[in-house]
Amino acid sequence: xxxxxxxxxxxxxxxxxxAQAAALAGREVTLIARDxxxxxxxxxxxxxxxxxxxxxxxxxxxxxxxxxxxELVVLAVPAQASRAALAGLSxxxxxxxxxAKGLEQGSLKRQSEILAEAAPGAMPFVLxxxxxxxxxxxxxxxxxxxxxxxxxxxxxxAAALAGxSFRPYAAGDRVGVELAGALKNVYALAAGxxxxxxxxxxxxxxxxxxxxxxxxxxxxxxxxxxxxxTGLAGLGDLTLSCTSEQSRNYRHGVALGRGEAQPxxxxxxxxxxxxxxxxxxxxxxxxxxxxxxxxxxxxxxTIDRIVAGLMSRxxxxxx
Numbered sequence: 001x002x003x004x005x006x007x008x009x010x011x012x013x014x015x016x017x018x019a020q021a022a023a024l025a026g027r028e029v030t031l032i033a034r035d036x037x038x039x040x041x042x043x044x045x046x047x048x049x050x051x052x053x054x055x056x057x058x059x060x061x062x063x064x065x066x067x068x069x070x071e072l073v074v075l076a077v078p079a080q081a082s083r084a085a086l087a088g089l090s091x092x093x094x095x096x097x098x099x100a101k102g103l104e105q106g107s108l109k110r111q112s113e114i115l116a117e118a119a120p121g122a123m124p125f126v127l128x129x130x131x132x133x134x135x136x137x138x139x140x141x142x143x144x145x146x147x148x149x150x151x152x153x154x155x156x157x158a159a160a161l162a163g164x165s166f167r168p169y170a171a172g173d174r175v176g177v178e179l180a181g182a183l184k185n186v187y188a189l190a191a192g193x194x195x196x197x198x199x200x201x202x203x204x205x206x207x208x209x210x211x212x213x214x215x216x217x218x219x220x221x222x223x224x225x226x227x228x229x230t231g232l233a234g235l236g237d238l239t240l241s242c243t244s245e246q247s248r249n250y251r252h253g254v255a256l257g258r259g260e261a262q263p264x265x266x267x268x269x270x271x272x273x274x275x276x277x278x279x280x281x282x283x284x285x286x287x288x289x290x291x292x293x294x295x296x297x298x299x300x301x302t303i304d305r306i307v308a309g310l311m312s313r314x315x316x317x318x319x
Contacts, residue, residue, distance in 0.1 A: 132246045
């Protein structure tokens with residue numbers, strides 16, 4: 001299957017960065033934005049200054065306000081906006097790469113489940129892994145996971161996006177990759193809060209290790225594969241999101257740890273945390289860190305009190 005014409009739906013920082021990656025891979029790219037000013041700037045100056053500053057864009061990227069068709073579609077909007085962005089699109093038989101890392105509030109659904117409802121017949125693929133938009137757009141080396149249900153087609157989609165500095169590794173565990181990408185944002189909130197409260201590097205390292213253990217219980221229980229956690233979409237993304245100030249979720253957590261007032265946030269973990277808690281409780285999975293993040297988000301309990309509660313849990317074997 002030829003995948004030369006690529007449409008990226010969503011012209012934020014991540015969508016624009018993925019448009020850059022696809023263009024560098026030799027694809028003809030249409031970057032779809034709601035804001036006419038963004039479209040005009042892309043077409044006139046080959047830049048998207050509102051989201052990527054002065055980063056120049058590849059000349060094969062064209063801006064547009066509407067989707068008119070493509071051989072490969074990349075959905076790059078926030079997780080809670082995916083359903084609205086897909087509404088009315090004709091995508092039957094089209095490979096659709098889902099890049100949002102979050103679970104839908106209310107429905108508790110993964111992104112591929114939303115795609116199946118909003119665009120029946122579309123072929124779902126999930127892109128996840130340790131990556132920041134600024135790095136991808138600037139051509140810095142980045143490796144991610146691309147998961148799909150058909151091995152050959154997944155490899156074709158990965159090849160269509162692979163360029164000199166962007167390397168998608170094909171994988172088969174779509175459910176596990178989706179869950180790992182969504183849940184790591186919740187743990188990044190916790191890691192940021194630990195640092196914001198100045199509880200120390202040892203506390204943060206312990207939290208990351210226990211988050212990995214918690215993911216190891218949750219993902220197989222919800223239909224994913226435990227081995228996915230040892231790869232880019234699991235340990236790789238968890239580590240990056242829990243340690244870097246480039247992560248929105250980590251930064252939001254730092255503010256929570258400092259006790260600062262919380263403005264409206266684009267941090268996906270804020271929306272995913274209560275959904276993750278509902279899923280864990282519904283499947284009778286022990287998830288104390290997810291429970292702790294939800295307590296923290298209510299503003300009624302400070303991070304130091306939460307950590308004290310976690311430290312007082314009954315001792316048991318690590319294995």
